[in-house]
Amino acid sequence: MTDKETRKYSKIVVDGVEQAPSRAMLRAVGFSDADFKKPQIGIASTWSMVTPCNMHINKLAEDVNESTDSAGGKGIIYSAPTISDGISMGTEGMKYSLVSREVIADSIETVSGCMGHDGIIAIGGCDKNMPGLMMGLSRLNRPSIFIYGGTIQPGPNHTNVVSVFEAVGGHAAGTVSDIELKNIEDTAIPGPGSCGGMYTANTMASAIEALGMSLPNSSAQDAISPEKEQDCHEAGKAIMHLIENDIKPSDIMTRSAFENAIKVVIALGGSTNAVLHLIAMAHSMNVQLELDDFTELGKDVPMVADLKPSGTYLMSELIKIGGIQPLMKTMLEAGMLDGSCLTVTGKTLAENLEGVESYPEGQDIIRPLDKPIKKDSHLRILRGNLAPEGAVAKITGKEGISFTGSARVYDSEEECLKGILDGSVVAGDVLVIRYEGPRGAPGMREMLSPTAAIMGKGLGQEIALITDGRFSGGSHGFVVGHVTPEASEGGPIAIVETGDKIAIDADANTVELLLSDDEIAARLSKWQKPAPRYTRGVLAKYAASVTSASEGAVTDKYL
Numbered sequence: 001m002t003d004k005e006t007r008k009y010s011k012i013v014v015d016g017v018e019q020a021p022s023r024a025m026l027r028a029v030g031f032s033d034a035d036f037k038k039p040q041i042g043i044a045s046t047w048s049m050v051t052p053c054n055m056h057i058n059k060l061a062e063d064v065n066e067s068t069d070s071a072g073g074k075g076i077i078y079s080a081p082t083i084s085d086g087i088s089m090g091t092e093g094m095k096y097s098l099v100s101r102e103v104i105a106d107s108i109e110t111v112s113g114c115m116g117h118d119g120i121i122a123i124g125g126c127d128k129n130m131p132g133l134m135m136g137l138s139r140l141n142r143p144s145i146f147i148y149g150g151t152i153q154p155g156p157n158h159t160n161v162v163s164v165f166e167a168v169g170g171h172a173a174g175t176v177s178d179i180e181l182k183n184i185e186d187t188a189i190p191g192p193g194s195c196g197g198m199y200t201a202n203t204m205a206s207a208i209e210a211l212g213m214s215l216p217n218s219s220a221q222d223a224i225s226p227e228k229e230q231d232c233h234e235a236g237k238a239i240m241h242l243i244e245n246d247i248k249p250s251d252i253m254t255r256s257a258f259e260n261a262i263k264v265v266i267a268l269g270g271s272t273n274a275v276l277h278l279i280a281m282a283h284s285m286n287v288q289l290e291l292d293d294f295t296e297l298g299k300d301v302p303m304v305a306d307l308k309p310s311g312t313y314l315m316s317e318l319i320k321i322g323g324i325q326p327l328m329k330t331m332l333e334a335g336m337l338d339g340s341c342l343t344v345t346g347k348t349l350a351e352n353l354e355g356v357e358s359y360p361e362g363q364d365i366i367r368p369l370d371k372p373i374k375k376d377s378h379l380r381i382l383r384g385n386l387a388p389e390g391a392v393a394k395i396t397g398k399e400g401i402s403f404t405g406s407a408r409v410y411d412s413e414e415e416c417l418k419g420i421l422d423g424s425v426v427a428g429d430v431l432v433i434r435y436e437g438p439r440g441a442p443g444m445r446e447m448l449s450p451t452a453a454i455m456g457k458g459l460g461q462e463i464a465l466i467t468d469g470r471f472s473g474g475s476h477g478f479v480v481g482h483v484t485p486e487a488s489e490g491g492p493i494a495i496v497e498t499g500d501k502i503a504i505d506a507d508a509n510t511v512e513l514l515l516s517d518d519e520i521a522a523r524l525s526k527w528q529k530p531a532p533r534y535t536r537g538v539l540a541k542y543a544a545s546v547t548s549a550s551e552g553a554v555t556d557k558y559l
Contacts, residue, residue, distance in 0.1 A: 006118065006243050009142065010040040013116035031074070038074040039243050041236075042117035044108055044136075045077055046129045046149075051084035053126035053201065056192035056223055057149050060232050064121050064147065067236030073243075075236070076117065080107045080136075082129045085446060085472065086161050086195065090417060095443035098470075099542045101132040101277075102555045105284070108136025118142065119239045123232075125149025125193070125223070127200040127473070131277035134208060138284035141250050143242035145235055145344045146214045148205040150223030151315040152193030159188040160196040162309055162474035165448055169456020172421040176456070193223030197308030199473030202315045203270035204277060206324050210264035212252045212343035216352050220323025222316060241346050253285045256338040260349065262297050263336055266377045267327060268305045271473030272394045272481060273446075275379060279552035291381050291390045291550050295509065298377025301336060303396065304367040309476040310396045311373070313365045321363045322356075329353040334369055373397070382480060384512040385520060386466070386492050386502065389484040390550045394471070395506040399478040403464040404503040404514075405430040407496050412436065413445055413469065420453045427462035430502040434493050435530070436469030437486025438553040442534065442543035448472035451479055464504055466511070468493055470549070480504060480511055482549040488530060489548075495523035 007015075013022050014036045023036060045061035048054045061077050068075035081103060088094040112120050119142055122133040130146070137144040154160055167184045170176030176184075194201035205219035215234055221227040241247075258278060265274045275294055282289035304327070306312050318324070331337045332353055339350025359366055367373060373396065380393040395401065408429045410416040416433045419425045431450070438444045447469055454463055454477055464478040468486035471479055485491030492513060496502070501514035513520065534540040545555040 006039045009116040009118050035074045038072060039118040039240070040116065041068045041073045041075050041239055042112040042115065042120045043068065043075050043077045044080050044120060044122040044133060046080050046082045046124050046126070046133070048082050050082065051087060051126060052152065052189055052192050053084070053194045054082050054149060057123050057125055060123050060147065060149060060228065063229055063232035064123065064235050067233045068121070068239065069236070071236035071240045073119070073236065073240055076115070078111050080104050080129065080133065082126055085127050089446060089472070090413065090449035094445040095441050095539060097128055097446065098438065098444045098553060099538060101128040101135070101280070102542065103538070104129050104132030105135035105139065108133060109139045112140055112142070119243045120144045121147060121235050121239055123147045123149060125201065127204070127273065130201065130204040130208065131281055134213065134281050135284040138249050138253060138281060141248050143239060143247060144213070144249055145239055145242070146208050147231060147235060148214060148218045150193050150221045150225065150228045151202055151319070152196050152223060153190055153316055154196055154314050155188040155190050158314070159184055160308070160314060161189055162197065162452060163188050165452030165474070166456040169420070169453035172453065173457040191224065195474065196314040196316060197474060198268050198270055198305060198315065199309065200271040200273040201473070203265055203268065203274050203473055206268055206270065207261040207265050207274055207278060209324065210328060211257050211261040212341055212349060213249065215344060217323050217325060220315070220319045222319060238344055242344060245346060247342065247346060249285060252342050252344065253287065254341060255287050257341045258282050258287055258289055259297055260337045260341060262294060263301045263331065264324065264328060266298050266301045266303060266379060267331060268324065269303045269307055269311065269373070269378055269396060272379065272392045272471050273473060275392050276470065276482065276549060276552055280554045283552055283554050283557065294377070294379050295381045298379060301377060302369055302372030303374040303378045304369060304372045306365055306367065306373060309474050310398055318365055321359050321365060325353065325356045326359045327366055329356045330369060380506045380509055382504070382506070382509050382511040384510040386511045386513045387483045388492070389548065390482070391480050391484065391511055392482040393480040393506055394476070395478070399461065401507045402505045403430070403478050404501065405464060407432050407498055407500040407502050409434070409496055409498045413447055413450060417450045417453060420450055420457065425463065427459060429463050431463060431465040432493065432496050433465065433467040433469060434487035436467055437488060438546040438549055439543045440486050440488025441469065442539050442546070444549065444553060445469050446472040447481070448475050451475040451477055466493070466502065478504070484548045484550045486548065490524065490527055490529065492520060492524070494527055495520065
């Protein structure tokens with residue numbers, strides 16, 4: 001390609017006499033005459049000291065910048081915002097979590113679109129900034145690479161962030177002392193990196209690698225490690241190859257690639273948030289992806305990873321046996337993945353996996369495909385009179401396959417958590433947390449505090465929970481989220497009363513309110529839409545524009 005073709009966007013900003021003011025400003029940030037003839041690479045860094053997930057990403061961004069310059073490009077580091085789910089969990093602040101995904105996508109599109117970047121390398125390390133970055137890259141559709149910030153090390157006694165949440169429930173039950181709770185709080189999160197199980201961050205990193213948008217093994221490296229540094233050092237050469245060959249996200253993020261990502265998430269036992277985020281990412285790439293695709297694709301894909309939250313092991317232990325590459329090779333050889341999909345290496349998925357070695361003998365983190373933990377998908381798309389437009393459950397089989405009980409209804413997460421901790425909630429209850437959907441909350445909070453409290457109190461096998469909100473990747477138990485239509489839009493979840501019987505069947509994929517159609521219709525006719533909880537600011541804007549969870553909770557679908 002010619003110089004102008006590799007500078008498709010930056011040449012508009014810096015070439016010609018009339019762009020002298022632009023060049024003058026760029027000289028002040030370090031550009032030389034030679035730099036104006038190089039492809040400009042935006043390096044989107046989500047570095048922040050608001051969370052351990054991202055506290056080290058400034059160093060990774062510097063490594064990427066150095067590799068980009070060494071490969072013949074001109075790197076330009078800029079920042080994208082991030083929030084912390086774990087810190088805001090259970091508070092009003094958590095309403096900003098899913099909103100931040102849209103803000104981050106807008107930020108990437110705005111900065112790199114404005115500045116004329118010819119390629120983009122985005123570095124993320126927490127639940128929402130990863131899909132947010134990917135959505136921004138998709139919208140611009142310029143040569144791009146995603147780099148995962150990496151996973152955290154475990155605390156003493158195999159502890160992690162979910163251990164702290166569950167210890168709160170144990171403390172309420174009297175099984176965890178004040179001293180034990182303080183010790184877990186002090187030691188469970190020892191340093192930088194994303195939460196350590198197959199929670200949402202590691203789920204999305206794995207999905208993005210399977211999608212082909214990150215370099216091989218990027219999803220399975222410790223945050224502080226030589227391997228993660230090498231991942232960053234290889235990015236510069238890779239982005240230049242993409243630019244020179246005009247390989248864009250639209251060439252990589254195809255329907256087949258999304259199917260690969262979904263299948264890998266299922267095999268890993270990944271987070272329910274993957275459903276929400278992959279649908280949103282596909283929307284940004286103009287790829288058709290729907291709830292029912294997860295059901296169809298999950299019929300013949302087993303769950304084989306024994307990873308937390310429902311399993312035994314942490315991501316740091318999966319890394320030691322080879323990460324997800326051997327799993328993908330096994331799945332490819334079994335005909336489960338499409339090996340012809342292009343990736344950011346410029347090679348196909350099959351070519352990337354050619355030299356990958358099998359997992360070591362004797363490991364039991366990843367089971368054989370013919371001896372799975374669950375023979376089909378743990379991600380269940382449920383429908384019924386309680387969720388006519390769909391709901392998402394994570395059922396590994398350890399919780400059982402069905403649950404019928406009496407509804408105990410709460411109109412907020414805080415009310416429910418109080419009921420769990422003070423003993424109001426009892427075995428046999430189906431907890432209903434409503435008005436927590438994308439529009440009603442607004443922001444669709446994650447219910448890790450109540451689900452962890454349930455587990456900590458030893459009620460994980462005896463209680464189910466249904467919500468129009470969503471769950472942290474760290475949640476486990478018999479839980480159903482993303483109920484649509486949500487309560488604030490007049491969905492049937494809005495008219496459930498305490499004492500009503502609810503039946504959930506994760507084999508038949510149904511969730512039913514055991515009332516007659518006439519009774520449901522009568523109650524719905526009396527329901528009144530509540531006033532918006534916010535009338536100004538980002539939450540109000542989000543509530544006014546967001547789609548339902550079944551459509552990915554995106555904010556630009558109807559523009």
